[in-house]
Amino acid sequence: MTTDIVVDDDAAAAEADTRQPTTSSRSRRRRRLWIFLGPALLLNLVWGWYPLATSFVLSFTDARLRGDVTFTGFESYERMINDPLVADAFRVSIIFAVLSIVLTFVVPIFVAILLMEMPRRTMRWMMLLWFLPLSSVGTAILWRYVYNTDYGLLQSIATGLGFDRQPFLNSSDQVLFWLVIPGLVLYGPGLIYLATLQSVPTSYYEAAEIEGAGFWRKIWTISLPRMRPVILMMLMFAVIGNLQQFEWPKLMTNGGPGGASRTAVMYVYDILNQLRYADATALSILLFVLIMLIVGIMRFAIREDPDAPPRRSLREFVTRKGDL
Amino acid sequence: MPALLPKVGMRQPKLRYSRAAIAGFLGIGVLLHLLPFYYIISTSLKPGAEVVRNPPTFIPSAITFDAWKLVLRIGDESQIVQLVKEPFWVYFANSAFITVIAVGIGLPVTALAAYANSKLQSGRGARVSFLFFIGTMMVPFVVTLVPMYLLTLNFPFTMPDAPMIPGTDTEFPTLRLWDTPWAVILPAIFVPFNFLLFKGFFDTIPNSVINAARVDGGSELNIFRRIVMPMAVPVFAVTAYMSFGSVWDNFLWQLVTLQSPEKVTMSVATYQLIERLSTAGSTGGGAAAQAEGMGDLLNSGLTWNGMMVLAILQSIPIFIAFLVCREYLLRGIKIRGLK
Numbered sequence: 001m002t003t004d005i006v007v008d009d010d011a012a013a014a015e016a017d018t019r020q021p022t023t024s025s026r027s028r029r030r031r032r033l034w035i036f037l038g039p040a041l042l043l044n045l046v047w048g049w050y051p052l053a054t055s056f057v058l059s060f061t062d063a064r065l066r067g068d069v070t071f072t073g074f075e076s077y078e079r080m081i082n083d084p085l086v087a088d089a090f091r092v093s094i095i096f097a098v099l100s101i102v103l104t105f106v107v108p109i110f111v112a113i114l115l116m117e118m119p120r121r122t123m124r125w126m127m128l129l130w131f132l133p134l135s136s137v138g139t140a141i142l143w144r145y146v147y148n149t150d151y152g153l154l155q156s157i158a159t160g161l162g163f164d165r166q167p168f169l170n171s172s173d174q175v176l177f178w179l180v181i182p183g184l185v186l187y188g189p190g191l192i193y194l195a196t197l198q199s200v201p202t203s204y205y206e207a208a209e210i211e212g213a214g215f216w217r218k219i220w221t222i223s224l225p226r227m228r229p230v231i232l233m234m235l236m237f238a239v240i241g242n243l244q245q246f247e248w249p250k251l252m253t254n255g256g257p258g259g260a261s262r263t264a265v266m267y268v269y270d271i272l273n274q275l276r277y278a279d280a281t282a283l284s285i286l287l288f289v290l291i292m293l294i295v296g297i298m299r300f301a302i303r304e305d306p307d308a309p310p311r312r313s314l315r316e317f318v319t320r321k322g323d324l
Numbered sequence: 325m326p327a328l329l330p331k332v333g334m335r336q337p338k339l340r341y342s343r344a345a346i347a348g349f350l351g352i353g354v355l356l357h358l359l360p361f362y363y364i365i366s367t368s369l370k371p372g373a374e375v376v377r378n379p380p381t382f383i384p385s386a387i388t389f390d391a392w393k394l395v396l397r398i399g400d401e402s403q404i405v406q407l408v409k410e411p412f413w414v415y416f417a418n419s420a421f422i423t424v425i426a427v428g429i430g431l432p433v434t435a436l437a438a439y440a441n442s443k444l445q446s447g448r449g450a451r452v453s454f455l456f457f458i459g460t461m462m463v464p465f466v467v468t469l470v471p472m473y474l475l476t477l478n479f480p481f482t483m484p485d486a487p488m489i490p491g492t493d494t495e496f497p498t499l500r501l502w503d504t505p506w507a508v509i510l511p512a513i514f515v516p517f518n519f520l521l522f523k524g525f526f527d528t529i530p531n532s533v534i535n536a537a538r539v540d541g542g543s544e545l546n547i548f549r550r551i552v553m554p555m556a557v558p559v560f561a562v563t564a565y566m567s568f569g570s571v572w573d574n575f576l577w578q579l580v581t582l583q584s585p586e587k588v589t590m591s592v593a594t595y596q597l598i599e600r601l602s603t604a605g606s607t608g609g610g611a612a613a614q615a616e617g618m619g620d621l622l623n624s625g626l627t628w629n630g631m632m633v634l635a636i637l638q639s640i641p642i643f644i645a646f647l648v649c650r651e652y653l654l655r656g657i658k659i660r661g662l663k
Contacts, residue, residue, distance in 0.1 A: 032544050033444045037453065040437030043514040048460035051471035054482040058471060063484055111353060114346050117328055122347070128650060129354045133642050134361065135573050137591045138635030141598060142364050145628045153363065156379040185357050191653055205328070215342070218328050236462070244466050247575045251595060265466050265576070272580070277470055277484060284466040291464050 059285050063277040076282035086283060088259055089267040090290070096176050096249075096263060097242035104183040105238055109231060112193035113223050131191050140251035143182045144169075147252070169253050172260030179248055179261060189234050196230045197223065232302060236295060243291050364639075368392065368632035375628045391629035395637075410586055415593040416637060418582075422505050422589060423571045423641070426512040427564055433513055434563070435556070438522030439548055443534055454523070461516035465576075473580050476500075476507040507581040508589075512571050518563040525559040526552070561652030568645045573638070594634045601631070 062072045080086050111130060115123055146153045147168040158166045169175050204222050213221065224231075246265040249255060255262035262270075264287045271280040329339055363382075367375060368391050370384045395412055441453055471482040478486045479499035486495040501507040529552065537547045553560070575591045582588045588596070646653075 029444070029544075033440055036436045036440035036444065036544070039433045040457065040514050040519070041453070043433065043510070044457055044460060044516070047472065047475075047511040047514070048463075048468075048516075049456075051468035051475060051482060052460065052463055054471045055467050058474075058482065063474075065484065068485075069483055111350070113328075114350055117343070117346055118350070126350055126354060130350075130357060131646075132357070132361070133569065133639075133646050134364075135635065135639040135642050137573055137575055137594060138364070138638045139360065141594065141631050141635045142360055144598070145367070145631065146363070148628075151376050151378040151380055153380050153382075160379075182360075185360065195653075215328050223328075240462065240464050244464055250575070251598065254599070268466055268469065269576070269580070272470060272473065275484075277474065281470045284464075284469060288464055288467045295462070 055281055055285065058278055059282040061278050063281075065275040072278075076278040077286070080279055080283045080286060085259065085262075085267060086264075086286075089262050089264045090287070092176065092260070092262060093243050093245065093264040093287070096180065096245050096261075097239060099176055099180045100183055100242045100245075101235075101238055103180055104186075105235065107184065108190035109193055109224075109227065112190050112197055112227075113219055115194060116197050127191075127194065134186070136186075136247060137251065139182050139186070140248050144252045147178060169261075170257055172257050175253060175257065175261045179252060182248070189237075192230060192234065193227060196227050200226045236298065239294055239298070240291055243287065243294075364632050364635055368629050368636055370629050372627050372629060391633050395630050395633040410593075412590075412593070412634070412637070414586060415588060415590045418505065418587060419572055419589040419591070420641070422508045422512075423568055425505070426509045426571045427567050429509075430513040430515065430518070430567055431560060431564060434515060434518045435522050435553075435560070436548065437514075438519050439526050439552060442523050442526035443529075443531070444544070457514075457519050458516055461520070469576075469580070472511060472577075473502075476502040476581055502581055503583050503587060505587070508571070508574075508578055511577070512567070512574075515563075515567055515570075518567060521559055521563055522556070525556055529555060558652035561649040565645050565649040565653065569642050572641055590634075590638050594631075594638060597634070598631060601627075 059076055060071055060073060061069045062075065063069045115126055115130070118126060149155055149165070149168055149170055152168070154168065155166060158164075167174065168178050200222065204226075205218055208218050208222060244265050245263050246269065249261045249263055250266060250269075253261045255266055264283070268280050268284050268287070271283060329342060366382070366384050369387045369389070370381070371386060371388050371390060374381060374385055397411075437457065441450055441457070445453060474482045474484060477484070477498075477500060479501055481487065481496070481498060486498045488494065489496055501510065533551065534547060537551050542550065573591065575595065578589050578592050579595065582592055
């Protein structure tokens with residue numbers, strides 16, 4: 001079917017779409033699809049997948065300061081595994097992550113659950129105040145001052161309460177504990193939990209009410225299961241993020257005292273500063289393996305959401321018919 | 325509004341007490357959360373000598389803006405000139421430029437890709453590109469740190485030196501992004517987590533809406549701009565807030581890629597200043613060196629009150645972003661799992 005009326009390009013395409021798709025409209029649509037997808041595809045390829053792939057390659061070479069790069073097999077890994085500081089750094093990272101998750105992960109979940117109990121206006125105000133963000137660089141600076149052993153606020157509170165003078169960040173036994181504490185009043189991903197809770201229908205709670213469920217029972221059987229996928233996702237992010245902690249130790253203690261708060265990523269940074277590229281990459285891949293191991297164990301150990309459709313393999317996911 | 329407490333009999337004393345208890349608990353939490361805010365602000369208003377006095381004061385004995393003036397004057401001929409090379413507004417402007425460009429380009433790019441993935445692609449193609457976009461989300465940042473650093477040094481190559489062109493003595497031409505704002509901006513544009521948020525939202529828009537607009541003759545770009553974007557304002561707000569915060573407050577990557585004094589960002593400059601303060605003796609070193617270093621710093625007037633000013637300056641943009649986006653934050657977060 002042909003017409004000699006000249007119409008707007010896009011209108012013609014749309015019109016063509018509603019009838020038999022012609023080759024030209026299909027190619028035009030394809031072109032438009034690539035215009036939409038292209039920039040993001042390119043950026044994720046160059047800054048996401050490409051460094052990830054070359055990271056593995058680099059770790060098997062002797063890349064340093066300058067000069068030719070040759071493959072040396074597992075030499076950098078051997079060097080890293082035999083470096084006593086690496087074991088220390090991994091220990092610090094793991095202790096930091098465990099402390100941080102134990103102390104700070106549960107609080108925002110319960111804050112979000114309790115916030116939903118408040119009248120609407122109160123909730124909006126409290127939400128604003130609870131989740132008011134403070135720059136994490138700024139937080140680190142503030143706490144470095146608060147922890148000062150000579151004139152810090154915490155020292156004066158401790159002595160005021162009758163304790164001995166505390167070493168805080170200067171004690172290699174306590175430093176990790178004190179580094180985690182500022183996270184307690186930051187309330188992490190509370191907003192995400194709150195948003196998830198808002199989508200739970202009120203009728204669930206009303207039904208539970210009629211069945212005679214109490215306060216804790218409702219949290220346990222309705223709120224928490226509904227939040228479960230999001231909580232698991234945030235737990236995953238928390239594990240990945242905390243094992244890669246860099247900012248707070250760097251800003252508050254710079255790894256001190258005597259390396260007691262030098263995390264794995266801080267050690268990667270130190271090695272990178274010595275321009276030992278291959279060693280730094282090998283160390284970061286060791287950390288990557290550790291993280292993936294923990295994430296894998298978590299996924300295996302924690303039973304999936306009973307409501308969720310059965311998990312599919314990657315191959316099934318790609319080849320299945322129907323919508324995503 | 326879920327009701328953990330029964331609606332019936334709301335006025336019963338027992339229920340009223342438990343409601344009050346929850347409110348009290350939350351109130352204490354709010355106070356604990358706001359305490360750091362108060363302490364930062366009050367410390368920044370204290371005179372220099374009061375900040376290092378023991379015991380510390382909770383309420384400033386006298387309010388002065390000395391620390392503020394001092395920080396804003398850094399880079400003049402004041403004594404701190406040895407500590408920091410540029411006036412602080414240069415660092416602030418660097419951070420602002422990087423953040424605004426990264427978020428300004430990043431949101432449309434990510435949103436368009438998510439839209440195309442959700443509405444223009446289907447079947448196998450959609451799933452493959454979805455995995456391509458999401459696959460890098462769970463990869464820890466540290467794994468790509470070194471290759472990305474090398475990539476900014478010799479742009480298309482992740483090697484310390486560009487390789488030779490085969491058969492000749494010349495190296496491949498490379499682009500040096502390192503120590504330019506683009507080294508920070510380019511990797512921050514596409515954020516897989518934002519893609520997930522956008523995609524989760526676009527999936528909820530019925531196809532019939534899009535098809536109706538197509539029949540009415542809208543081009544795909546116009547449909548996206550006029551119909552999809554107005555619906556997606558909350559998601560845009562959430563992603564804008566989150567990526568703004570993550571770029572502005574980023575530390576490690578900016579520390580690795582920026583070096584020239586006139587190019588570093590707020591977070592890096594603040595770190596450098598605080599490190600110089602501490603090597604000058606405020607936290608480490610022997611007692612004598614400490615006293616001497618502190619004396620010099622006190623003379624120049626910059627102590628912790630100045631650092632608190634920097635902490636406030638570092639926080640203000642994040643603060644503003646939160647207040648601007650607050651209305652949309654809850655509505656915009658709808659994560660669909662990776663099922």
